[in-house]
Amino acid sequence: QVHLQESGPGLVKPSETLSLTCTVSGGSVSSSNYYFNWIRQSPGKGLEWIGYIYDSGSSNYNPSLKSRVTISVDASKNQFSLKLSSVTAADTAVYYCARMRAVAAFADFWGQGTLVTVSS
Amino acid sequence: EIVMTQSPATLSVSPGERATLSCRAGQSVSTNLAWYQQKSGQAPRLLIYDASTRATGIPARFSGSGSGTEFTLTISSLQSEDFAVYFCQQYDNWPPITFGQGTRLETK
Numbered sequence: 001q002v003h004l005q006e007s008g009p010g011l012v013k014p015s016e017t018l019s020l021t022c023t024v025s026g027g028s029v030s031s032s033n034y035y036f037n038w039i040r041q042s043p044g045k046g047l048e049w050i051g052y053i054y055d056s057g058s059s060n061y062n063p064s065l066k067s068r069v070t071i072s073v074d075a076s077k078n079q080f081s082l083k084l085s086s087v088t089a090a091d092t093a094v095y096y097c098a099r100m101r102a103v104a105a106f107a108d109f110w111g112q113g114t115l116v117t118v119s120s
Numbered sequence: 121e122i123v124m125t126q127s128p129a130t131l132s133v134s135p136g137e138r139a140t141l142s143c144r145a146g147q148s149v150s151t152n153l154a155w156y157q158q159k160s161g162q163a164p165r166l167l168i169y170d171a172s173t174r175a176t177g178i179p180a181r182f183s184g185s186g187s188g189t190e191f192t193l194t195i196s197s198l199q200s201e202d203f204a205v206y207f208c209q210q211y212d213n214w215p216p217i218t219f220g221q222g223t224r225l226e227t228k
Binding site: 046048051060061062063064096098100104105106107108110111112 | 152217
């Protein structure tokens with residue numbers, strides 16, 4: 001059974017960089033069969049796909065966030081990470097990591113989610 | 121970006137009755153559509169993919185149908201644990217992957 005777990009600060013100041021890590025167990029982040037994603041959920045915007053990393057290096061981002069997002073992978077720790085720069089209050093959300101199948105991008109496993117609040 | 125529109129926003133149904141939830145895509149997504157259930161304080165859970173295929177462990181009372189731009193999730197006989205928020209998601213034309221705004225299924 002695949003398990004994903006988010007970790008990182010729950011409070012980030014405006015204009016700073018939000019950093020989260022997702023630890024994967026029961027499967028490899030290096031697998032070419034899956035995309036490893038970040039998705040967020042805020043009351044105002046519902047579920048928003050942020051981006052994914054694939055095959056230990058290829059990435060793809062939501063055009064609306066692309067200029068501020070970096071997703072990277074640490075295969076030695078079976079983790080992948082999210083960095084979102086220049087955050088504002090609009091970036092306050094529950095952030096989920098999730099696995100999607102490469103052949104059809106629906107999310108079959110999700111982390112429990114972590115709330116990140118942007119506030120001074 | 122493909123806009124996904126769900127209706128109604130809230131659906132009130134009695135336990136044991138049938139619930140029908142709708143999802144409309146702004147352009148054809150073929151059958152590249154998934155449905156998720158989300159309970160309060162939990163992550164979404166995959167119910168249906170490829171418009172009509174139930175995910176592992178999902179009860180037979182959940183069924184999906186549709187293609188192109190019109191999709192339906194039907195819960196044939198509502199159980200107490202089915203009252204939750206349901207989202208649709210397209211994966212036909214991306215990035216970005218896009219989700220509907222959700223339908224809240226509540227007890228009548």
